[in-house]
Amino acid sequence: MSEWKLNNYISVDCVVFGFDFEQLKVLLVDRVLKDEKTGNELFSDLTLTGNHIYEHESLEDAAARILFDLTGLENIYLKQFAAFCDPDRLKRPNDQAWLRASGRDPNSRIISVGYYSLLATKNVTLKWKGRNVKWYPVSEIKDLAFDHYNILQSALVALRRELLYEPIGFELLPEKFTLSQLQKVYEVILGVNLDKRNFRKKVARMKYLIPLDEKQKGVAHKPARLYMFSREVYEKTRKEVLDFNI
Amino acid sequence: MSEWKLNNYISVDCVVFGFDFEQLKVLLVDRVLKDEKTGNELFSDLTLTGNHIYEHESLEDAAARILFDLTGLENIYLKQFAAFCDPDRLKRPNDQAWLRASGRDPNSRIISVGYYSLLATKNVTLKWKGRNVKWYPVSEIKDLAFDHYNILQSALVALRRELLYEPIGFELLPEKFTLSQLQKVYEVILGVNLDKRNFRKKVARMKYLIPLDEKQKGVAHKPARLYMFSREVYEKTRKEVLDFNI
DNA sequence: GCAAAAGTGTTACCGCTACACCCATGG
DNA sequence: CCATGGGTGTAGCGGTAACACTTTTGC
Numbered sequence: 049m050s051e052w053k054l055n056n057y058i059s060v061d062c063v064v065f066g067f068d069f070e071q072l073k074v075l076l077v078d079r080v081l082k083d084e085k086t087g088n089e090l091f092s093d094l095t096l097t098g099n100h101i102y103e104h105e106s107l108e109d110a111a112a113r114i115l116f117d118l119t120g121l122e123n124i125y126l127k128q129f130a131a132f133c134d135p136d137r138l139k140r141p142n143d144q145a146w147l148r149a150s151g152r153d154p155n156s157r158i159i160s161v162g163y164y165s166l167l168a169t170k171n172v173t174l175k176w177k178g179r180n181v182k183w184y185p186v187s188e189i190k191d192l193a194f195d196h197y198n199i200l201q202s203a204l205v206a207l208r209r210e211l212l213y214e215p216i217g218f219e220l221l222p223e224k225f226t227l228s229q230l231q232k233v234y235e236v237i238l239g240v241n242l243d244k245r246n247f248r249k250k251v252a253r254m255k256y257l258i259p260l261d262e263k264q265k266g267v268a269h270k271p272a273r274l275y276m277f278s279r280e281v282y283e284k285t286r287k288e289v290l291d292f293n294i
Numbered sequence: 295m296s297e298w299k300l301n302n303y304i305s306v307d308c309v310v311f312g313f314d315f316e317q318l319k320v321l322l323v324d325r326v327l328k329d330e331k332t333g334n335e336l337f338s339d340l341t342l343t344g345n346h347i348y349e350h351e352s353l354e355d356a357a358a359r360i361l362f363d364l365t366g367l368e369n370i371y372l373k374q375f376a377a378f379c380d381p382d383r384l385k386r387p388n389d390q391a392w393l394r395a396s397g398r399d400p401n402s403r404i405i406s407v408g409y410y411s412l413l414a415t416k417n418v419t420l421k422w423k424g425r426n427v428k429w430y431p432v433s434e435i436k437d438l439a440f441d442h443y444n445i446l447q448s449a450l451v452a453l454r455r456e457l458l459y460e461p462i463g464f465e466l467l468p469e470k471f472t473l474s475q476l477q478k479v480y481e482v483i484l485g486v487n488l489d490k491r492n493f494r495k496k497v498a499r500m501k502y503l504i505p506l507d508e509k510q511k512g513v514a515h516k517p518a519r520l521y522m523f524s525r526e527v528y529e530k531t532r533k534e535v536l537d538f539n540i
Numbered sequence: 541g542c543a544a545a546a547g548t549g550t551t552a553c554c555g556c557t558a559c560a561c562c563c564a565t566g567g
Numbered sequence: 568c569c570a571t572g573g574g575t576g577t578a579g580c581g582g583t584a585a586c587a588c589t590t591t592t593g594c
């Protein structure tokens with residue numbers, strides 16, 4: 049067993065969420081299968097970004113590697129949310145053809161562990177193995193290759209829940225952000241409208257959201273104050289939630 | 295690939311939590327390795343309950359099967375909480391010896407998906423493949439075989455979080471239970487003391503906790519009213535939580 | 541009758557909700 | 568000067584936290 053050999057049975061799929069101050073987006077890759085002889089396109093659809101793990105590699109390392117190969121970024125927010133191993137998850141005709149064409153056993157049982165990650169789409173340059181990677185609005189996605197639509201929906205549920213209980217909204221924004229941008233993150237992902245004044249009162253209680261002596265520039269309206277997240281303050285002031293529902 | 299063959303690379307570990315009205319417990323199995331020639335015991339320790347999946351079987355089905363084989367019970371609360379696949383997770387000397395002795399490749403990469411389940415220890419009869427299965431208090435567990443201590447801690451974190459946000463406490467109790475028993479579930483798992491009157495006020499708001507015209511019997515104090523959970527009422531009256539932290 | 545747990549109400553405080561107007565900037 | 572989003576305060580309500588005594592049963 050070479051350490052630098054890919055494991056045939058264990059893969060990681062990354063649901064890379066991005067935010068452009070307007071919509072929640074996700075990174076998807078074109079999958080185009082062409083007829084070996086004629087070169088005609090047999091089908092074209094979209095997949096999440098993912099890969100098999102190396103024999104020496106942890107799941108988390110594999111997810112971070114995929115993210116790095118895609119974006120060149122490190123230390124991105126990354127969270128395991130579920131494992132997918134349904135016996136039929138790769139059995140649709142297109143998927144079977146794709147596996148055969150890429151020299152893999154279409155009958156082998158492959159488990160995929162799902163990670164989602166959060167980043168601001170701004171200033172991210174995408175490339176991946178010469179394949180076509182693009183941001184797609186989550187709300188417009190109808191179906192994906194393999195069981196990736198299922199994985200995406202599952203990631204969304206996990207993200208919403210995490211967003212309700214942990215301070216992660218700013219992971220979808222640049223390092224310095226405005227409160228309106230942060231509010232929009234919550235509105236888009238939770239699918240609600242929030243009151244600006246109440247939202248700001250809440251932020252004011254969260255001491256780890258630090259107001260900077262710095263303002264937006266070049267906007268055609270009153271420039272907003274910038275904030276940043278302080279993990280140090282967060283770690284010091286976090287207290288356990290105890291407001292449970294029975 | 296026979297459908298009834300165990301998959302060599304994918305396993306499921308069940309963290310079976312139980313509650314005896316006093317403590318949170320977990321089901322563990324003796325693992326005893328004896329010298330092939332002399333019959334002397336080489337070591338003895340404890341593992342979670344788990345098994346490889348069958349080639350035709352989903353992860354959830356495998357977890358339910360393990361639970362059924364252990365307890366004879368079906369429709370037990372069961373929740374996937376994480377996947378474990380660290381390259382070194384089976385590399386400790388005892389684990390390597392165990393794998394070799396049971397005819398498995400000690401170097402193969404095995405992923406394990408963790409499920410936790412909740413039940414009342416009362417009236418559960420345990421048996422498993424002739425091996426010794428017992429309830430152990432979670433608070434007294436120091437180490438386990440393989441990476442099972444890690445898996446257990448991870449299950450605990452997931453359980454606490456779930457208990458805060460979803461009505462699952464009664465899954466650790468008999469069908470009919472008293473409010474003091476339910477309160478004790480929360481106190482033990484969350485590690486807090488709760489005020490009896492405030493707890494009951496909260497329960498009163500949860501319409502899916504139905505008071506019965508039935509009381510405890512044979513207790514040496516004022517007998518308590520029994521309650522049960524109504525999933526039907528819960529589904530109808532649930533509303534989305536929106537009390538997020540930023 | 542005594543030990544043990546069941547059951548019950550009030551007050552103070554805090555956070556949530558709802559709601560409308562003026563301000564600073566770019567074009 | 569106009570369009571655009573930034574930024575601010577108050578009042579009512581509902582849930583949380585703190586707190587002590589009486590009741591019912593088995594033995």
